[in-house]
Amino acid sequence: MQQGQRRSxxxxxxxxxxxxxxxxxxxxxxxxxxxxxEDAAAIANLFWVMAAGTVVIWLIVMGxxxxxxxxxxxxxxERFADRxxxxxxxxxxxxxxxxxxxFGLALLPDWVRSHRPDLRVHITAEQYWWRxxxxxxxxxxxNTANELHLPASQTAEFVLxxxxxxxxxxxxxxxxxxxVIPGRTNLWRLKPTxxxxxxxxxxxxxGPSHALMAFPVVVHEPAGFETWLAGEAADVExxxxxxxxxxxxxGACHAVRGTSADGAIGPDLTHFAGRRTMAAGTLPITADGLxxxxxxxxxxxxxxxxxxxxxxxxxxxxxxxxxxxDLK
Amino acid sequence: xKRLAPFLASAAAGALLLLAIPLTGLLDHAVHSAGKGVVNWxxxxxxxxxxxxxxxxxAVPDLDDPxxxxxxxxxxxxxxxxxxxxxxxxxAQLARDLSPAPPQLTSWRxxxxxxxxxxxxxxxxxxxxxxxxxxxxxxxxxxxFLRRLPTMDAETYAMLAHGGAEPGSCASCHGQDGxxxxxxxxxxxxxxxxxxxxxxxxxxxxxxxxxxxxxAARQLTDEEIAEFADLYGHTASLxxxxxxxxxxxIALEGIVSRDVPACEKCHGPIARTDFPRxxxxxxxxxxxxxxxxxxxxxxxxGQHADIMAKVIEDALEExxxxxxxxAIEALADYYGH
Numbered sequence: 001m002q003q004g005q006r007r008s009x010x011x012x013x014x015x016x017x018x019x020x021x022x023x024x025x026x027x028x029x030x031x032x033x034x035x036x037x038e039d040a041a042a043i044a045n046l047f048w049v050m051a052a053g054t055v056v057i058w059l060i061v062m063g064x065x066x067x068x069x070x071x072x073x074x075x076x077x078e079r080f081a082d083r084x085x086x087x088x089x090x091x092x093x094x095x096x097x098x099x100x101x102x103f104g105l106a107l108l109p110d111w112v113r114s115h116r117p118d119l120r121v122h123i124t125a126e127q128y129w130w131r132x133x134x135x136x137x138x139x140x141x142x143n144t145a146n147e148l149h150l151p152a153s154q155t156a157e158f159v160l161x162x163x164x165x166x167x168x169x170x171x172x173x174x175x176x177x178x179x180v181i182p183g184r185t186n187l188w189r190l191k192p193t194x195x196x197x198x199x200x201x202x203x204x205x206x207g208p209s210h211a212l213m214a215f216p217v218v219v220h221e222p223a224g225f226e227t228w229l230a231g232e233a234a235d236v237e238x239x240x241x242x243x244x245x246x247x248x249x250x251g252a253c254h255a256v257r258g259t260s261a262d263g264a265i266g267p268d269l270t271h272f273a274g275r276r277t278m279a280a281g282t283l284p285i286t287a288d289g290l291x292x293x294x295x296x297x298x299x300x301x302x303x304x305x306x307x308x309x310x311x312x313x314x315x316x317x318x319x320x321x322x323x324x325x326d327l328k
Numbered sequence: 329x330k331r332l333a334p335f336l337a338s339a340a341a342g343a344l345l346l347l348a349i350p351l352t353g354l355l356d357h358a359v360h361s362a363g364k365g366v367v368n369w370x371x372x373x374x375x376x377x378x379x380x381x382x383x384x385x386x387a388v389p390d391l392d393d394p395x396x397x398x399x400x401x402x403x404x405x406x407x408x409x410x411x412x413x414x415x416x417x418x419x420a421q422l423a424r425d426l427s428p429a430p431p432q433l434t435s436w437r438x439x440x441x442x443x444x445x446x447x448x449x450x451x452x453x454x455x456x457x458x459x460x461x462x463x464x465x466x467x468x469x470x471x472x473f474l475r476r477l478p479t480m481d482a483e484t485y486a487m488l489a490h491g492g493a494e495p496g497s498c499a500s501c502h503g504q505d506g507x508x509x510x511x512x513x514x515x516x517x518x519x520x521x522x523x524x525x526x527x528x529x530x531x532x533x534x535x536x537x538x539x540x541x542x543x544a545a546r547q548l549t550d551e552e553i554a555e556f557a558d559l560y561g562h563t564a565s566l567x568x569x570x571x572x573x574x575x576x577x578i579a580l581e582g583i584v585s586r587d588v589p590a591c592e593k594c595h596g597p598i599a600r601t602d603f604p605r606x607x608x609x610x611x612x613x614x615x616x617x618x619x620x621x622x623x624x625x626x627x628x629x630g631q632h633a634d635i636m637a638k639v640i641e642d643a644l645e646e647x648x649x650x651x652x653x654x655a656i657e658a659l660a661d662y663y664g665h
Binding site: 247249264305308 | 582584585587588589590593594598599600603631632634635637638639
């Protein structure tokens with residue numbers, strides 16, 4: 001019994017505790033070391049240059065240390081000592097840090113945004129999800145949530161704001177992070193280079209479910225992106241299950257464009273079933289996932305605003321789930 | 329340390345002796361013997377002083393509202409009159425067998441002490457505490473009634489406590505057709521039978537705390553609940569509400585910046601019939617329920633309490649409030665009557 005408990009502690013707590021941070025580095029969908037955007041490539045470049053430089057400097061320092069401890073104890077001249085301190089303690093750090101500063105400053109984004117971006121996306125961070133709206137050429141906005149689609153090799157500008165607390169918008173594979181601050185608008189640009197599916201996260205602690213505020217980022221070929229956006233912009237028609245969706249009050253918070261459900265409080269659900277995850281990267285979109293979510297959202301996501309719908313009849317919940325899974 | 333030892337030893341012995349007293353069986357458990365003499369006097373004095381001390385800091389709200397008196401009267405008739413008697417009838421036989429005997433409430437008592445007594449009860453007597461500590465509003469209703477009781481004649485009492493209906497029936501408080509007797513009690517006639525049955529079940533099992541309704545629903549059987557729900561419930565909706573502009577805005581559009589959805593989406597004509605209807609409901613009732621959800625969230629109870637909790641519960645009781653006091657007032661004014 002005792003031994004079993006100890007083993008289970010080892011297996012379920014300790015091993016993951018040690019392995020997770022190590023293995024996390026191997027996942028490529030949320031990794032700065034697998035750049036798929038211009039900024040990310042520059043950042044990764046900086047990282048490798050610094051890592052290599054650091055290793056060289058570390059080896060030199062260690063070598064000198066070992067020499068000082070084990071080497072022949074022959075007195076050095078005062079002149080040598082002065083020079084050594086001047087070169088190793090003043091000149092070398094100054095030159096190295098200055099070089100690093102120049103290298104780093106050169107990486108800063110181009111502050112003069114002369115050219116228009118190819119795409120503008122309005123992003124509003126809320127505890128604990130992302131409101132996403134694509135600006136169309138005519139200025140109108142196409143609302144969606146918790147998933148970002150971008151065209152490759154085009155510059156996307158993000159208009160970032162928050163409705164509650166400070167969040168931070170970060171897609172490690174595409175570039176650096178930018179704080180999302182209530183009451184002000186931050187602009188941020190990213191230029192993806194490689195198609196693929198990546199993962200964006202909130203990078204500023206924002207409450208109990210901060211770690212459950214992620215979003216898939218899908219980078220398409222430009223033509224594929226246009227197709228996707230056209231599909232996303234299309235309304236859906238009222239279909240079976242709509243009456244239940246509205247009478248149960250879902251429409252008070254969620255919008256399904258093209259129907260009478262026009263709530264503006266929670267995520268837009270127009271093309272819900274076409275997304276890769278629900279509840280901001282928390283659960284996969286499956287009947288089981290939805291069932292569990294509707295019965296007790298707070299279990300999956302502490303402090304979430306979504307109420308529990310455990311009080312609905314099981315058959316009604318099933319019908320709602322069928323309706324949601326049909327919102328392609 | 330050594331010099332302290334004798335003192336410590338005797339203190340320990342004294343503590344042990346105190347513990348041993350109940351073990352000896354010398355303390356009398358009997359009601360009748362304690363009902364007379366020194367022990368009784370001792371307990372009563374302690375209770376009186378305890379109530380006086382603890383009521384000193386209680387802020388008394390305005391108690392002149394006739395609706396409060398009406399609500400207090402209905403519960404008094406249902407629960408209190410059996411022991412304390414009423415202007416209409418003397419206490420029931422069982423009350424005369426109690427010792428100490430429940431007092432006839434014919435003399436004036438300070439409001440705060442009435443509140444303290446009704447809310448917390450009195451130890452060593454048959455006076456119970458209020459069934460829930462979430463509903464001070466109900467206790468104040470009772471106080472509003474009790475302060476009128478000493479000078480009340482039987483006729484006034486009968487009108488207040490049951491208004492001609494059979495004492496203790498649903499109609500004695502909620503009115504002949506469940507119309508709420510002029511806004512004093514929540515209307516039943518605007519709700520669906522399903523909603524009424526859900527509410528009664530929640531009151532009966534205590535998951536929706538209310539001193540008055542838990543007492544009223546406690547002895548109902550499932551059949552009676554279904555019968556009453558069918559008797560009073562209707563699904564016909566009232567004409568659309570009319571009232572303050574702020575109330576209308578919140579009801580129809582919500583307060584999006586505070587994640588408060590539009591009330592109408594769940595309480596309007598399109599909503600499920602087991603969600604309560606608000607239009608025409610007692611304004612007092614609406615105000616109180618909003619305060620309860622705001623303060624206690626899902627603990628307020630009821631079939632769909634979690635939804636309302638997520639809609640208006642505050643993270644901190646002292647605010648910031650998702651529904652400001654003005655907003656609650658405006659909503660009660662818009663929907664209520």
